[in-house]
Amino acid sequence: MHASTTRRAIGAAVAAAGLVLTLVPATAASADLASDTTFYVDPLSTTAQAAAGLSGQARADAQLLASFPSGSWFTKGTPAEVHAAVDALLDRSSAAGEVPVVVVYNLPFRDCAQYSAGGATSTAEYVAWIDAVADAIGDREAVVIVEPDGLGIIPWYTTINGELEWCRPAEADPATAASERFAQLNHAVDVLTALPGTSVYLDGTHSGWLGVGDISDRLIKAGVAEADGFYLNASNYIETERLLKYGTWISDCIHLDQNSWWQREWCGSQYYPANPDDFSTWGLTDAAYDQAFADTGLARDPESQAHFVIDTSRNGQGPWTAPAGKYSDAEVWCNPPGRGLGIPPTTDTGSALADAFLWIKVPGESDGRCFRGTGGPTDPERGIVDPEAGQWFVEQAAELIALAEPPVARPTCDVEYIVHGTWPGGFNVQIWLKNTGTKPISGWDLAWTLPAGQSVANGWSAAWAVEEGRQHARSLDWNKVIKPGQRTTIGFIGATSSGAAEPLLFTVNGRGCTSS
Template identity: 50%
Template sequence: MTARASTRPRIRTRTLSAAAAAAATALAAMTAAVPAHAAAPAHDGRPAHGGAAPTGLFTPPANADSKAQVLDLLRHGKLKDAAGVLAMTLTPQAVWFDGGTSPADTRKAVDATVGAAARAHRLPVLSLYNIPGRDCAQYSAGGAADTAQYQAWIDAVRDGIGGRPADVVLEPDSLALVPADCGMDDAQGSKTAERYAQIHYAVDALEPPAGTHVYLDAGHSSWHSVNDIVPRLISGGIDDATGFFLNISNYRSDAELAWYGELVSSCLSYVSAGGDAAACPNQYWPTADAQSWLDANVHAAPSAMKHFVTDTSRNGQGPWTPPAGVYSDPQDWCNPPGRGTGARPTLNTGDPLEDARLWVKIPGESDGQCTRGTAGPEDPERGYQDPAAGAWFPQQALELVHNADPALLP
């Protein structure tokens, strides 16, 4: 399953000492050559945004605690590490909205983000994370209290966007982890049906404005089979959305995700033409057999198919392989050690079905307190207790910098 994110804690910015200021000057010199990592304009296979085309992806203000880490590294003379963390936070990333405020405040917050991006001629990525029953009441539990509250929140998000360019990652884990998957449904499946209706409402509210592209949850290539996730996407309203997203907060490789995305998109096209999702090839088929099936059964042009985006924020080293037989629940998605940031965010992927590679999960923010099936509270793989979901994780931030592929610094 994917890992989760939540609102960021606020801290007061610390004042630079004279020594830290001198180190900051050196840091500025080191990072002057760091690329801006702005994305190229979208390729022709993707529907155009309304208004003036953004020139790249938006970089929001960094987690306040990441700034504190950079300052601490500077004070200790670790300029290269400080430059690496800074470069990571200066890379375009998503902005998460997870409820907890009134619709009026939500509208203002979304308006502020989208407005700042528009003034910079950049495309913001909004990750909406407020579905009722979120995360099966686990690490990132919460969300709106009921459907009416959720719909009011979605309406506020729509009003905050206001027709300006924005990509919306709609509710990570909402379709790959429905109430029926975690024992939260009744015998009639009413909770799961309600979940599909909630997602479809959000699609219908958010996708019509000229500038908004909405992507739905398709999990990742090591979770649901193509045959299982495609009906869920259809129930959630994929026909009315731009496409789907993959790998949010996870670690699957780019090549694996691109193939899975092509299979999901192709199966959606096949079903829309009257086929049965059960007949589609999935990621476990031999590649040659799956490609032969696609060649014989899917004839739509890529521009007429559903597109996808992938989260490459932490997949530079691919997934973690837990030690065999050590943990009853290894939680390979939860703060795995030795990972690194992945491909830079871009709208120019070279793949006619992949609209973008994005950093959706904020690299450096914790997935939660991982106990891997033990009594805890320590993470047995690390020997200490992990921060709560969404809190800054300095040790992991440095891991992501040190193991980045491609490297974050020249």
């Protein structure tokens, strides 16, 4: 079944269920993700906010993670509330001339009412919500990650192999729940790809989950032909080298199915002819696709095939192998111990089909309370009660940094930001900049984003400027060198309509600093 036929079938199924939803004609205008894209580091990210409430090494760890671009998740709220939140993010990122990663996560029956339960209560409510997101983005640039697990976990879904899956919420109508999910995703793709500056990706699960034919079938039904492609490994731990092959196979499978007599059910995968547990056998599936292209006479076309992005936020050490026989349900996806950060966000992937490595999941935020088949509330593998899903997890953040692959460099600067006085409409700040590294700093550019309503009225001991939405204080000839262990001081008089709150994130020469 081709994309247009699939979309008509979905629309008919939804109409039969008594729902009113118009699938917008496919007029995709979304932008290809440029190879020189700079992803946005949000100074107001949830990571930076978590750091503000911590101290000591935990604070330094959160500040380090806040200096990398990661996904901004939108998971709730009325259409007006999500519009305001997305608009504020896009205002900041556009001023910086950078591209945010926007994660929309509000489908009805999301996560099948498990750890990340919630979401809209109906298709109509979801349509209004996602329309508000699209309206807020407007003509500005953004990468949009559409509904993590939205295709991996579908309520009352029968797979390509005729198997009824495990997600069967009692509140959902078994006759319409699956078709409603595809209608919701098609609508999200339509409104988001109609925007001129978006790159839109659908859930492609990961190579430890669905077979290639199965996820290709779901992606086609969800409108991948109109999207820029799909994403892999969201919030998971699979190795990048495996995901590159898996993503390439999915793209090839969709291309074969949609442009020849080949059927998606025949597509090779990590399960056959390869052995999923023996990566050395995955070349067998590569060869199977070579043969399929030869048999159909179709040529690979990276320009027109579905592209993908990979979440590398926590896959530096690969997935966790639970101790044999220890747990009835090890929940290997849930806050596994001993994991590390993966490749930092970049468009330099070495693959014609892989647009970027991204940190979709915010590293350091919990997957939820993990019981591993026990009664809880303690995570038996860690010996502590894990934070709720999305809350900051101090111990996991420390592990991810310590075990990062490739390793991440610790900050070599520290900023002490001291408000010495306030008065109506103004305040006085002294800043100490310390070199905490082992080499001299020779010339520095200290930058930060002032909280809303604040500005620098008069500064000293630096060259002051506002560029791309950020406040900069640059060294002068007499204070440009800061030796290891030494510090220098600058200051300013600020104007304010909103108090004298401290900025959450500082950089020196583009690299993150800790702040005392």
